[in-house]
Amino acid sequence: AITDWDLPDKETVQKTLDARVKPLRRLVSPVFFSTSQDGKRKAGLSHLPRSEEGKPILFVANHQFGGLDLGLIIAELIEKRDIKVRGLAHPIIFQQGGGAFGGGPPVEQQERGGAGTSQTGLFQTFGAVQVSPRNYYRLMQTGQNGLLFPGGVREVFHGKNEAYQLFWPEKVDFVRIAAKFNATVIPISAVGAADSVNILIDAPDILNLPFGIGKRAANNSAQVMAARFDGNEKSELFQPPFALPKPLPARHYFVFGRPMSTESLDHRDKDGCEVFYKNVQEEMVRGFDDVLRARENDPFIDSVQRIAYEQVTGKTAPTFLVDELNRK
Numbered sequence: 001a002i003t004d005w006d007l008p009d010k011e012t013v014q015k016t017l018d019a020r021v022k023p024l025r026r027l028v029s030p031v032f033f034s035t036s037q038d039g040k041r042k043a044g045l046s047h048l049p050r051s052e053e054g055k056p057i058l059f060v061a062n063h064q065f066g067g068l069d070l071g072l073i074i075a076e077l078i079e080k081r082d083i084k085v086r087g088l089a090h091p092i093i094f095q096q097g098g099g100a101f102g103g104g105p106p107v108e109q110q111e112r113g114g115a116g117t118s119q120t121g122l123f124q125t126f127g128a129v130q131v132s133p134r135n136y137y138r139l140m141q142t143g144q145n146g147l148l149f150p151g152g153v154r155e156v157f158h159g160k161n162e163a164y165q166l167f168w169p170e171k172v173d174f175v176r177i178a179a180k181f182n183a184t185v186i187p188i189s190a191v192g193a194a195d196s197v198n199i200l201i202d203a204p205d206i207l208n209l210p211f212g213i214g215k216r217a218a219n220n221s222a223q224v225m226a227a228r229f230d231g232n233e234k235s236e237l238f239q240p241p242f243a244l245p246k247p248l249p250a251r252h253y254f255v256f257g258r259p260m261s262t263e264s265l266d267h268r269d270k271d272g273c274e275v276f277y278k279n280v281q282e283e284m285v286r287g288f289d290d291v292l293r294a295r296e297n298d299p300f301i302d303s304v305q306r307i308a309y310e311q312v313t314g315k316t317a318p319t320f321l322v323d324e325l326n327r328k
Contacts, residue, residue: 189287
């Protein structure tokens with residue numbers, strides 16, 4: 001539900017994070033940065049604005065390969081800034097108790113008391129709602145923070161040469177609704193998942209495979225409910241590419257971009273909303289460019305060394321200096 005959700009008690013939150021998020025953290029050693037109003041980066045999330053009642057924050061992120069980034073982002077926001085955020089998730093997460101698409105097993109299969117009492121899985125326990133225009137509107141209308149992935153499945157299942165590209169719809173509806181309720185928009189540039197796999201066959205090419213393989217893939221995709229605001233089952237291909245994971249995943253980096261206020265933006269101003277939409281994309285691309293350049297100076301960019309260091313020391317491996325992100 002939109003209005004009657006609250007974060008579970010601290011013990012439940014900690015148990016769930018220990019069981020679901022920490023194993024992934026140990027593999028990808030995520031690093032988080034935030035950005036001030038003047039564009040300066042800082043390690044950690046201290047530059048994020050405080051949540052204000054009736055004034056929502058909309059986090060807008062690229063959806064990394066495989067779609068496992070939602071848990072890492074929400075966990076960091078809860079633990080480091082006590083910011084509750086509702087993830088707008090693909091409908092398939094809510095099928096079969098949330099067990100598909102990274103949702104974890106149904107709650108009844110988890111340790112009793114470990115993640116609430118509903119039967120909709122990990123993400124819904126932590127506030128995820130099915131992405132739809134109505135649900136997004138209601139979140140903003142009621143002043144709740146949201147996490148939106150405009151590129152959706154298209155970005156999650158991107159092709160061999162499409163890492164860290166944005167595949168957003170042409171419509172700027174999410175900006176119009178954010179402006180209507182004076183939301184602060186914060187872009188998130190996420191890097192790492194695309195470097196953790198080798199993509200051998202792109203998703204559209206799988207549909208052309210012989211011996212009925214392609215036809216079965218197309219039929220399966222057509223049965224999945226579309227999640228894009230302007231999409232339908234035919235326009236959204238829910239088919240992963242054929243990819244093999246690398247022996248160890250790459251380190252993950254998350255850059256929370258400059259907070260962008262919509263208070264002076266009239267939601268009825270179509271041109272103004274389109275400019276704002278492009279500015280969000282540009283800020284996100286700036287984050288990609290900064291991280292891809294800076295991570296070359298990460299002393300633990302090598303996954304074997306990074307994981308070995310953390311296992312021996314029990315500490316998170318250090319990364320590049322934040323000054324690397326602030327170079328022009």
